[in-house]
Amino acid sequence: MTENNKIGRYTFLAEPFHCDSSGKLSMGYMGNTLLNCADFHSKSRGFGMTYLHDHNCTWVLSRFAIEMYEMPAQYDRFEVETWVENVYRLFTDRNFAIYNAAGTIIGYGRSVWAMIDVTTRKPLDLLALHSGSITDYICDHPCPMDKPSRIKLREGQEVGRYVARYSDIDINGHVNSIKYIDHILDLFPLDYHLSRKVTRFEMAYVAETYCGETLTFYREETAPQTFDIEVKKEETLICRSRVCFSDQTTNNEQ
Template sequence: MESKVIKNYFDKQFELRYFEMDKFGIASPSTILILLEETAADHCYSINHSLYQLEKQNIGWVLISGFLQMERYPHYKEKIIIRTWLSEYSAIKGFRENIIYDEQGNIIGRAKALWVFFDIERRRPVQILDDIKEKWSFCNRESINYNISKKIESIDNSDFKLKFKVNRYDTDMNKHVNNLRYLQWVTESIPDEIVDNYYLHSIDGRFIAEAHYGQTVASLTKKNKESNTFMHSVKVEGTDKVCATAKTIWKKKETRTHNKM
């Protein structure tokens, strides 16, 4: 995997591995989210403010909202480049932009996220270090014109529901349930006929409150009036506490062959 800084951008190349594939030899949505997070982490490392260095100061980055849109998912052994940059800062928040390119330079995905600089022990936002802003700089270009600050309403009545216990491996270094886990909980509650015949074209998510180790969460999914569109809520079972809300849009899969080992 190669990384490089180009002006205000940061590029990281990945080669898709076997265990990151679904049964069709195509990368899963979870894989893409992992690679986006790895790119962001490496961008931190590149300016000598790695997540582990920040943790020693009891600070880190927490995802508040995010949007991912994929035109297609890469296949086994395909090389992709994720380009990331910061498009806007406030005192405590930053908007991270991402574009995903295939080997031919075609754009196959876009993502943007709102991150808050966070005091891990006190559980509250803090001001972003000036050195981070200076070294990262910013570019006011957007990867996609999409409002990720707009509220997504929670659902109470669902068409599909699954429950999950929060285990140790679900949490990250900030003592949060990892963002990846919410995506997995949401997609697990999608009916099989959708997952088998459609792909996740986009997901728009909001992270509202923490779920803790040992708790049980319920993933609620409701069909939207738009075709192949679903609304989601993740709640702590037995309470009114909403941890996350989301909207997903699914598109029909194209018939394609996949690489074999």
């Protein structure tokens, strides 16, 4: 298998209802799009729903980081490449590159996944699955963005609460991975968003939230325009996040 065959490439349109007040695709929808690509790509390579269902196992997203130089504007076409960077016993690293319609790279993504047994909720040995064939898909392809950070708040301030509702809940009965991105970005006022763009967004998923449960959001500005966030359900940590903004006028395109 050549390196090129190991890379999935998918085309999308930035739909108006998926864009925010700036008219650009929201970070939540970019996340949604990347996770769809992960799903399409693993499915077409033997690790899709049928395999998972027959083996009573499922992929679990552990970490997710997205870095964007320029977000697609509404009605823009964009392309996403995804590939497997590494496979360890308990985790696999899947990366992403995002291209604008002109073929210029406008962002990257990194994700870390585990596979668990649906009944026991215990992680499975990825190297033992499918006769270890997952390693055939490891691909050497550049992803020049930092790996997901270690996020730990020292002096987090409570900045918001949210009760999980019907529209947050997926087929597994818990708040879906993308909704946390929206809820975290909603901690910042519209005016703050309008004069800035999100250049890097990170999530570390720890525990699940069910409908009706109250999430409390703690935030600390650890560097100018860089915020570390912890989301808790009473004393239980649900997820951690880091959001890096830059001024809209800053030109940090590659």
